[in-house]
Amino acid sequence: MQNIDAVVAGAGIWGCTVARRLAESGRRVLVVERREAIGGNVRCETDPETGIEIHLYGSHIFHTHIPEVWDFVNRFVKFNGYQHKVLARYKGKTYFLPLGLALVNKFFGTELSPGEVEAFMKDETHSAAVFDAFFRGYTSKQWGRPPEEIDPSIIKRVPVRSNYDVNYFNDYNQGIPLSGYNSLFERLLDHPSITVRTGVELRFEDGVFFAGGDSLGNVPVYYSGPLDVLFGYRFGHLPWRSLRFETEWLDMRDYQGTSVVNYTEAEVPYTRIHEFKHYHPENAAAMATAKTVIMREYPSDWRPGDEPYYPIDNESSRALLGRYREEAAKYTNLVVGGRLGGYKYYDMDRSIEAALALSL
Ligand SMILES: Cc1cc2nc3c(=O)[nH]c(=O)nc-3n(C[C@H](O)[C@H](O)[C@H](O)COP(=O)(O)OP(=O)(O)OC[C@H]3O[C@@H](n4cnc5c(N)ncnc54)[C@H](O)[C@@H]3O)c2cc1C
Structure with missing residues (x-):
């Protein structure tokens, strides 16, 4: 591919951080994202009627004690100082976790x-x-x-x-971007040396990497998707746990008085209810509106094609991952990372830390 020094596959927090670093070190970067929008699982949508920022893949609170990570994200967005608290509902009573x-x-x-x-x-x-x-x-x-x-x-x-x-996290740096999560991703990728193509998947066929229809030759590829997908499931499927979300718009100012309540009884089919307006207490208009948006979170079994959320760590998945890693290591222009590539749960700060630690 001409005029490109590196390809980043996946515009989540890991891919966007890698792309930004590559661009700032003088490389011309193509970012391809399989979905139609950037941001990975941190993607949000602002409800046009209420101005409430809805976290499409479950609540995301930025928290870190890693100074380099905090400094890095603060170059792009400022945080609102929100401190996360989680309540638990059990047999009709509410407790602070x-x-x-x-x-x-x-x-x-x-x-x-x-x-x-x-x-x-x-x-x-x-x-x-x-x-x-x-x-x-x-x-x-x-x-x-x-x-x-x-x-x-x-x-x-x-x-x-x-x-x-009752602060849920021990990290002293916490918050939600004042300008919303999507702005973090837009600003990370806003660099003259970065080109972004959404709705384009990185694929690997017969020993060659492709982005869209274009063969990438020996261009370095930074990939943050699952390894089994990249290699056509040749050794089998890496297993995941999935989630299903149900969003509801309610005609009331405040449903539960806080952003997250865990439902701890086995008989209640969902694990949590998220109420998004509470993540932006500084947004007076959204707080005051007579409507609210809540989202019920249901854990679910994962089948190929479902959204992967939590890797299932057991002996056979570790062995399978080892085989895919051996395969990936054969391609010297391939660097794999992120939560999907690493087959590991990472908080956002850990994804950024890993991307900052890469020698590029
Ligand atoms: C329910 C839930 C709640 C969470 N809450 C928090 C929280 O409160 N705080 C926190 O710090 N972290 C939280 N996390 C973790 C957070 O979601 C991750 O740290 C973050 O998403 C990792 O970013 P990533 O770039 O590695 O992966 P992703 O966000 O998954 O991004 C990977 C991107 O790669 C794209 N992609 C995949 N394959 C290809 C391909 N072949 N070609 C092109 N693009 C491709 C995908 O479409 C995706 O956009 C939570 C995770 C879950 C599951």
């Missing part, structure tokens, strides 16, 4: 002090009750396994906060 003084004292009707809660939670009866209420049903829905099969010992690995800090 994570596991800490607020949850424990409400659940048990106690008034434990910071010095008492850890020892209290070491008691098997207490930890089993918390596990049954908040972890067993939720985890079973998340991974599609019967509640009785969920290993109760996971509660032992859940840290107990001995304070009333």
Whole structure:
């Protein structure tokens, strides 16, 4: 391909960061994105009527303690300082997660002090009750396994906060882009040396990489799609867990008073309800509108063709991934990354960190 020094496949956070770095180091970059829009799974849509930013693939909160990542994203967008809190609904009552003084004292009707809660939670009866209420049903829905099969010992690995800090993440840098997530991607790709083509898939056929109909020759390719798809599933399908989202527009100002509520009982078919207006408390008009947008999240089995969300980590998937990685290593012009390419759950900051660490 003429006039191009590198091709980036996938305009998610990993691909856009790689493309920006390549362009800033003097390379002419072609970004191809299989979907019709950039942003990967962080893509949002602003509801024209209410101005509410809807996260199309589930809630995304930017959070990081990595200074290089925070500095990098702040070159492109400013954040609104939103601090994420998650509530849990269990048997008609609402609790603050994570596991800490607020949850424990409400659940048990106690008034434990910071010095008492850890020892209290070491008691098997207490930890089993918390596990049954908040972890067993939720985890079973998340991974599609019967509640009785969920290993109760996971509660032992859940840290107990001995304070009333209900901030969901420990990272001190948090927020949502003031100008919306899509603007982050638009600005990352807004460089004279970057060309973007959406609705174009990178493919690999008979030892040759193609973007659209064009053969790429030996141009370096930075690929953030799944390895099994690239290699035509020749060793089999890498398994995933999927999600289904149901969005609803409601004629009320506020549905649940917060951005995310987890539904922890196995009998409730969804795991979470997202209410997007709460991510932008600074957007007074959207906050005040008499409408709101909520989204129910349903975990689902994954079949080829479904949207892949969470990799299934087990012995056979690790072996399969190893075979695909060996195959990928044969092509010296191919660099694979991102959550799909890595077959690994990465938060956004970790995807950016990995893209910043590449030697380009
Ligand atoms: C439900 C859920 C909630 C999350 N919430 C958070 C959160 O609150 N905070 C946080 O930090 N992280 C969160 N994450 C993680 C976040 O989504 C990822 O870190 C981020 O999407 C990773 O970006 P990526 O570029 O690796 O992948 P993606 O965003 O998936 O981008 C990859 C892109 O490559 C494209 N592509 C694939 N194959 C090809 C091909 N052959 N040719 C061209 N294009 C191709 C895809 O269409 C896609 O656009 C969440 C993840 C999930 C599943």
